[in-house]
Amino acid sequence: MTKPVLRTLVLVALAGWVAAAPSVRAGQPRTTVRKFTLVSVQFGDTRMWLPGTIVVHQGDKVELTLKNEIPGEKNEHGFSLPAYGITEIVRHGDLKTVEFVASKPGIFNYFCQLDSAHVGGQLVVEPNR
Ligand SMILES: [Cu+2]
Numbered sequence: 001m002t003k004p005v006l007r008t009l010v011l012v013a014l015a016g017w018v019a020a021a022p023s024v025r026a027g028q029p030r031t032t033v034r035k036f037t038l039v040s041v042q043f044g045d046t047r048m049w050l051p052g053t054i055v056v057h058q059g060d061k062v063e064l065t066l067k068n069e070i071p072g073e074k075n076e077h078g079f080s081l082p083a084y085g086i087t088e089i090v091r092h093g094d095l096k097t098v099e100f101v102a103s104k105p106g107i108f109n110y111f112c113q114l115d116s117a118h119v120g121g122q123l124v125v126e127p128n129r
Contacts, residue, residue: 032057037065038121040077040090040112048119049079049110055124058105066096077115081123083108
C-alpha cells in the first residue's frame, strides 16, 4: 500500500470515528430526542388529534410533526399545548414542526384552540427519579 493511499484510509477512518462520537461531553446526561407525528383527523362528527396520548421523560427533547387531515372547507385547525407555550395553526396539506424540552413533569393537555368541540389529547411527562 502506498503512503498517500494509507493516509487517505486513516483520514476516512478518523472522520467516521468523529462523526459517530456522541455529541455529549463526559459527565453530562445524554439528551433523548423523542419524535412523534400528530394528525388531526375526523371520525364521523368527531375531530381530534391522534395519538391522543404521548409519553416522554422529563428532560427529553420532543419533536412534534403536526398534520391536519381533516377534510372540509375550513382548512386550518389549531394545535395548542399551553403548558409549554405552544400555539400553532396547521393548514390542510402542510406540515408544522414544533420542538421543546419536556422540562416539567406532569400531564398536559393539547387541543385545537380554534374549535372547542375537538377532542384533545395529553402529553405525559414522566418525572426523573
Ligand atoms: Cu380545529
